[in-house]
Amino acid sequence: MVKYVFVTGGVVSGLGKGITAASLGRLLKARGYQVTMQKFDPYINIDPGTMNPIQHGEVFVTDDGTETDLDLGHYERFIDESLDKNSNVTTGKIYWTVLHKERHGDYGGSTVQVIPHITNEIKSRFYRAKSPDEERIAIIEVGGTAGDIESQPFLEAIRQFQHDVGRENAILIHVTLIPYLKASGELKTKPTQASVKELQGMGLQPDILVCRSEYALSQEIKDKIALFCNVPGSHVLQNLDVEYLYEAPLAMERERLAQVACECLKLECPKPELADWEAVVDALKNPTTAVEIAMVGKYVQLHDAYLSVVEALKHGGIAGRASVSIRWVDSEDITDTLACEKLLDGVDGILVPGGFGTRGTEGKILAIQYARELKIPFLGICLGMQMAIVEFARHVLGFHDANSIELDPDTMHPVIALMPEQSGIEDIGGTLRLGAYPCVLQEGTRSAALYGTREISERHRHRYEVNNDYRDKLQENGMVLAGLSPNGRIVEMIELPEHPFFIGTQGHPELKSRPNHAHPLFGGFVAAAVAHQRERSV
16 A cells, blocks of 8 residues: 655745655665655645746656656655656645536535535545555655645645544654754754644644754753654654755664654665665765856856756766866856856856746857857757757858747747747647657767667757758758657757767756766766866866
8 A cells, every 4th residue: 555754844944845855755765665756835826837937946847748846856866756747736736626626517516615625636636556556655745834824725634634544654744943042052942842733733743853953953852842742752853954965865864764754654664775875975075076067047046946957967976976066157147258258267068058038048149159169068958959059050150140039039040940839829837848758869979979879758848949941051060960859850959079068958858867877968068077177277
C-alpha cells in the first residue's frame, strides 16, 4: 500500500519545507523505498505559468507538459524521478474542477460547500497507487504556513485523510522556526508552540517537528518543545543552515529524519546507500578549479527565476570538480558595446537563458555577439537560442533588421517565427509548446558527442521557432543545425563548429539535470569554460 508523509510549515514562509521534503525523499530512496512527491499550493492560479518570474520564480515544466512550482525541480533533483501533472495541485485547479462538476450536475443538486466538496476533491488528488500491490511512499508538501486562511481546506483534508487511512499510514512533519534573540542571547520556542497549537486546533497533531535554527538546539530546548507540543523528544529534530544545498540530506540523516519517519510509518529502516550523494558534496567542497559564468537574463532581480539553470551549472561543476560562480548581468544594462565589454570582461562562459517579451533582448543579442566574436564558451537556452539566430542573421548574414516576430512583428527578416500550431491562440496560460519532445542530432556534431547518442528528448516551453525559410542561409554561412525534430520541421539545436563552444537549444535541458549526473550540455559547457580559463591564464 501507499504510505503518506505530509509536510507543513509554520511561523514564517521560506523555511525550506521543500528542501526538507526532498531530503526525506532522497533518504528514503537511498533505503530502497519507492518515492514520489507532490506539492499542494494554496494560490488560486491554475498553475504558475502566467506568473511574473520576478515575483514567483521559475516555472518548472514536467515531461508531460505541466507548468509547476519550482519546488518540483528540487524534488526531481533530489529523488531523481520524473514527476507529472498530478504532482502540483493548486487551489485554482481544485475549485475549477469542483465548479465544472457542479455545472455538469455531478452533485445532484446539492449545495456545493468547502466541506465536503472541496476537501473531497483535495483528498482525491493525494497520490493513488497505480496498481493494487504498489508499495510507495508519497511525500506531500502543503504550501503556505499554518494559520493561513487559504491553507485551511488543505489541512482539513489532511485531517480527514488521516482518519480514513490511519495515522500509521499518513504522518505529519511540521517545519518551524526557532528564532534567536540577540539581545537576550536566547533561542525562543514560543513561535513553534503557537504554530503547533494552530494545527492542533484544526485536529492535526504533528508526528515530527523539524526546527529551523541558526544555532544548535540543546537537549533542554528539545525536551521543552516536545513537552509543550505533545511529541516524543526523539521526534524534535534540528535543521541548521548548511553551506551547500545538497548537504541537506546528509545533515538530516545525522538528525535521523528518515529513521523517525519510518518508525512513525511502521516501516523497516535499512542502512542507506548514500555514497553517490556523499561524492556530490565532496566535489562541491573540494573543487580543483574555479570558473565564472555570466548569466545574462532579464529577470536577474530574483535569482530563483533561473533556479534550475543555476543548479544545472553547479551540476556541471560537480562533474568536473569545478567551482562555478555566477556573474548576474541584467540584459537591460547592456546598452551598447562598451557596456557589454565592461559587464562581461573576464568571464569564462556566457549563458543566455529563456524569457518572454521585448525587454532586455537587445542586450542579450550584444552579449551573444561578444561571446561569438571573442570565442567565449556560450550556451543559449530557448529565447537564448533564438537571440543567437537573430545575432547571427544580423552580423553574419547582413540582415540588419533581423528579429523574432514576437519582438518586432514588422521585421523584414523574421528569422524567428510563430509556430503554425500556435496561430490564433489568445489565452496565454497553458497554451505554449510544453513538455518533452524528441530530437534527432546530426552525426558528427559537438552536441551528438556530448549526449553520446543521436536520439534525445528535452522539455520545452515556447511559442516561437526558427523560421525554416532562413535555414539554407544560416547553414551556408557556417551555422550547423545540430538537432531537428524527427520530422525535420523544427530546428531544436544549433552550433558553430569553428567556435570552442557555441550551442543553442530550443529545449530546457536544465530541467533534467541532476547533481549526481549532470546534463551533458551543462557538463560540456562548464568543461569548455574551464578550458577557456586555463588558456587565458597561460
